[in-house]
Amino acid sequence: MNMADLEWYRVFTTVARCGNITRAAEELFLTQPAVSQCIRALERELACTLFTRTPKGVRLTREGEALYSHTARGCEAITRGERVVRGMRDLETGTLAVGAADMTLQFFLLRPLEQFHAAYPGVRVSVTNGPTPETLDKLRQGRIDFGAVSSPVDAAQSLHIAPYTALHDVFVASSAVFPNLRGKSVTPAELCALPLVCLEKNTSTRRFLDGWFGSHDTALAPEFELATSHLIVQFALRGLGIGSVVRDFAAEQLASGALFELTLAETPPPRAVCLATDPASVLSAAAVRFLDIIKTYYEHNEDSFL
Structure with a gap:
């Protein structure tokens, strides 16, 4: 199935639910001719008629009813998935997993974390506490989004280590x-x-x-x-x-x-508190935003490396 096919099914499902091409077009932000064109294309693809016209709109045929019984659930699942992704993108929901030692958590992450949580309370934050080698292992395994570690860092070349602020x-x-x-x-x-x-x-x-x-x-x-x-x-x-x-x-x-x-x-x-990330992994919207907050918080610190 290509993207055009998926759009046909989305249009079909909306028309079937509304029972009216005009209302479906308004809901889909499409023109009526565009909606009718999608329905005709799907009917050609399936070699059957899916709707019959009525004085008040359209009605499903037997074949249309059979198809709608499946596409309704599929489109609903897609809509839910889109809603979840938008929520994660807009930081209304989602998760953030961070690894840190006692020292980096208390004296480096805690205040930026307070800011992040106050701004995005819907994002669930998980902080894994452990020494630097353990944190780096979890990062390589994809179990955390990034790690706050202290130098010296014996990291593989696959990881990106950026110093942020000095330790004494x-x-x-x-x-x-x-x-x-x-x-x-x-x-x-x-x-x-x-x-x-x-x-x-x-x-x-x-x-x-x-x-x-x-x-x-x-x-x-x-x-x-x-x-x-x-x-x-x-x-x-x-x-x-x-x-x-x-x-x-x-x-x-x-x-x-x-x-x-x-x-x-x-x-x-002096040593450094560093943020470790894996360039091979795509950071979530929550992780990107939290890293921005950390950078803003420390860029004017007297011990900053930024």
Whole structure:
């Protein structure tokens, strides 16, 4: 069936439902001659008469009734499908699937997500939480629309990685337990000798720290390896070690004085929050709009890479 055939059936179904060519033409935004032409073309194709004329319009023949019993359901399904697609296009409905780690979700995605949800409440948003390698795997598998990840990103060439804003890794300590370290310049080797609390190995943050310490000829051997930065802050507050976190995670505790930031002789270079997309996949209207909101939100940020 070609597109012309499909249009014939759509016209036939509308005429059959209206029982009148004039009303059908108005509903279809076609001229009466165009409607009549479609009906004649379909009758030629099927080699039968589908309508008989009446004083008030048209009436289905037996063959027309048999055909309408099938096309009515088909056209209704097509109409529903068109309605769903238009709703997705206009962001009245649809879904958005995003992958992110704790840090990128809380300090990068959350505020743009609030804006998106307020503007498009009909779009259902699913956020999958996990470390960067897991997020990239889900993106390759097509399980998410895009991922918000932190560098360094060991991604296949098939993915597009765009940096958006800077991250600053710091080391924080309890003011009550480690007052002797406040204001002291600490080298990477001296830092590594302290009881450190870091993220687990399957994270981009840990991979970055391992590389940074390695570049200073020392190996990172944490006292504690934890799953989330929130836990690292709690361990640091209780004096269980020196916490390695992105500065934003400890901002409240640093401001209150419960924690202080160690002064480093050499500071780790800034990293980036990146958006990962798969060029081989077509982004939904919801995903495109959310990415636009993120870009607008961060393009004037002082740490922006845009």
